[in-house]
Amino acid sequence: MPELPELNPIIHGKLRLALLSLLAGVEEAEFTWLRGKTGSTDGNLGAQLLKLEEAGYLAVEKKFVSRKPQTIYRITDSGRQALTEYVQALKQLLGSAITA
Amino acid sequence: MQEQTSEQDLKERLNLISTMIAEGRCTTQSYSWTFILWGVAYFVAIAWATWGSGWAMWGHNWVAWPVTMISTFVLTWILAIRKYKGGHQPPTTMSRAISSIWIAMGLSMFILLFSMGMSGRADQQVFVAIIAAMLGTANAASGILLKWKQQFACAVVWWAAAVVSLFGSVAQSTVAFLAAILVCQIVFGIYGMMLEARVRKIRGAVHA
Numbered sequence: 358m359p360e361l362p363e364l365n366p367i368i369h370g371k372l373r374l375a376l377l378s379l380l381a382g383v384e385e386a387e388f389t390w391l392r393g394k395t396g397s398t399d400g401n402l403g404a405q406l407l408k409l410e411e412a413g414y415l416a417v418e419k420k421f422v423s424r425k426p427q428t429i430y431r432i433t434d435s436g437r438q439a440l441t442e443y444v445q446a447l448k449q450l451l452g453s454a455i456t457a
Numbered sequence: 458m459q460e461q462t463s464e465q466d467l468k469e470r471l472n473l474i475s476t477m478i479a480e481g482r483c484t485t486q487s488y489s490w491t492f493i494l495w496g497v498a499y500f501v502a503i504a505w506a507t508w509g510s511g512w513a514m515w516g517h518n519w520v521a522w523p524v525t526m527i528s529t530f531v532l533t534w535i536l537a538i539r540k541y542k543g544g545h546q547p548p549t550t551m552s553r554a555i556s557s558i559w560i561a562m563g564l565s566m567f568i569l570l571f572s573m574g575m576s577g578r579a580d581q582q583v584f585v586a587i588i589a590a591m592l593g594t595a596n597a598a599s600g601i602l603l604k605w606k607q608q609f610a611c612a613v614v615w616w617a618a619a620v621v622s623l624f625g626s627v628a629q630s631t632v633a634f635l636a637a638i639l640v641c642q643i644v645f646g647i648y649g650m651m652l653e654a655r656v657r658k659i660r661g662a663v664h665a
Binding site for chain 2: 371374375378379381382383384385386387390394440444447448450451
């Protein structure tokens with residue numbers, strides 16, 4: 358029987374999974390846009406984004422636009438790779454659950 | 458970890474991933490309200506152009522289309538700023554491609570309609586055929602890019618209206634145009650807004 362894959366614990370959290378998936382669909386996104394799309398609080402969102410950043414899955418750019426601070430997030434190559442592997446693992450687990 | 462993760466949970470996560478990716482890429486769908494707004498604007502312009510000449514307050518009906526279109530453009534601009542303030546849409550290659558199609562189509566239509574109105578060379582059937590063909594082009598291009606069959610179907614309806622307008626009578630042209638506006642602007646706009654609402658409902662289930 359083939360060994361079942363491990364699910365990446367960094368991505369497994371629902372909000373982190375949602376954030377990484379959102380960023381996989383766009384070139385870059387502002388903090389406020391991510392907050393609006395996930396309906397999360399500033400504190401929780403910031404904490405989850407930091408975890409993804411520390412894992413190397415996100416790149417962050419802070420800048421000022423019209424004297425207002427703006428934080429831009431982009432998914433990195435390793436973040437995209439991790440999400441792809443996570444989806445493959447999910448499908449594999451679901452396949453084994455169906456055949457079991 | 459997976460021992461604690463039920464099959465239902467795994468399916469929910471897969472669904473969450475596809476929904477969020479789709480939401481990020483979502484373009485035309487998040488602008489469904491503009492289809493309804495412009496559909497109403499076309500109805501207003503048609504009513505004004507048809508019956509407006511007798512209304513002293515509104516003056517000659519040749520201004521009906523340019524004035525309605527400019528007003529709707531300004532209204533769209535204001536509503537879009539209000540709707541999307543506090544976090545503008547992030548750029549995607551797809552969104553740039555689709556917005557460029559609609560901006561180019563809008564500019565072409567404005568220049569054409571304004572010139573036709575001002576020059577007095579506006580034959581109603583040709584006028585309807587041009588508008589319908591241009592809207593068909595924009596809808597078809599967006600539908601192909603988004604792989605959205607319903608939007609491509611709208612393009613087919615617009616093209617059919619263009620053909621009917623040129624081969625049919627004035628009355629048939631009018632009916633075809635009104636029917637295309639109803640189906641491709643109002644009904645399609647409502648359908649898009651319903652899809653948006655469904656996405657928002659799924660988003661509500663997102664927690665850390």
